[in-house]
Each structure stands twice: as structure tokens, then as C-alpha cells.
Amino acid sequence: MSEHTTSATTRPSTRKRYKRVAYALLGAGILALWIGIALDRFVLGVALYWAGGIGMGLVQRFSPVELYDERDTTIERKASQNTVNVFAYVFILGTPGGLALEESGVVTLPGEFYGATWTLFAVFVVFGASVLYHKYRS
Numbered sequence: 001m002s003e004h005t006t007s008a009t010t011r012p013s014t015r016k017r018y019k020r021v022a023y024a025l026l027g028a029g030i031l032a033l034w035i036g037i038a039l040d041r042f043v044l045g046v047a048l049y050w051a052g053g054i055g056m057g058l059v060q061r062f063s064p065v066e067l068y069d070e071r072d073t074t075i076e077r078k079a080s081q082n083t084v085n086v087f088a089y090v091f092i093l094g095t096p097g098g099l100a101l102e103e104s105g106v107v108t109l110p111g112e113f114y115g116a117t118w119t120l121f122a123v124f125v126v127f128g129a130s131v132l133y134h135k136y137r138s
Contacts, residue, residue: 018063025055084127091120 029052036045060067095117101107
């Protein structure tokens with residue numbers, strides 16, 4: 001007669017269970033990568049890492065419950081904002097500071113400094129493009 005509905009108390013536990021499965025698959029993939037590197041089986045480790053990542057994505061995509069709610073979205077937004085701010089300061093202050101120290105002969109910068117600089121630059125270009133896309137799309 002009446003439809004069976006999931007109670008409010010079991011839904012969060014179901015959500016937690018699927019989240020745990022998803023993150024366990026990713027964790028197993030990461031562990032497999034490390035073991036593959038340690039055993040000099042890098043390609044096998046990468047394949048298992050990808051399998052774990054794909055498994056996590058499949059669980060998130062096809063689970064019967066919504067794994068993330070508004071609280072998770074708010075937490076991720078704040079964490080993303082903090083992360084971008086930290087790396088903005090590192091990029092804006094660190095790059096010219098490092099270059100000035102090298103130019104003055106105080107330090108010799110390794111090649112990794114320039115790679116990191118270009119990586120940070122690329123991250124902020126993608127971030128800016130994403131902001132513009134979502135600003136004018138909405």
C-alpha cells in the first residue's frame with residue numbers, strides 16, 4: 001500500500017559506506033602504485049592506480065545515493081579558496097624574490113624552480129579561464 005522510503009537515519013550511513021568504498025579503491029590504487037615502484041613494476045603500478053581511480057569514479061557516479069551534499073560543497077569551496085590563496089602568495093612573492101636573489105648572486109636556483117614557476121602560472125591561467133567561463137555562462 002505505502003511505498004517504502006529510506007529513513008533519514010539510514011541514508012547517511014549508506015552515504016558513508018559508499019564514500020568509504022570509493023576512497024578505499026583510490027587508496028588501494030595509490031598503495032599499488034607505491035608497491036609497483038618499490039618492486040620495479042612501474043607500469044603495473046600505474047595500471048592498478050588507474051583502476052583504483054576509475055573504480056572510485058564509478059562508485060561515485062553509479063551509487064544509489066548522493067555522496068556529497070551542500071556541506072561538502074561548502075567545505076570544498078573554502079578549502080579550494082585557501083589553497084589558491086596560499087599558492088598565489090607563493091607565486092606572486094616567491095617568483096620575483098627567487099629571481100632577485102639569483103640575480104644578486106645570493107643563491108643559484110635549480111631548474112625545478114622554473115618548472116614550478118611555469119606550473120603555478122599554468123594553474124592560475126586555468127583558474128582564470130574557469131572563472132571567466134562560469135561567470136559568463138551563468
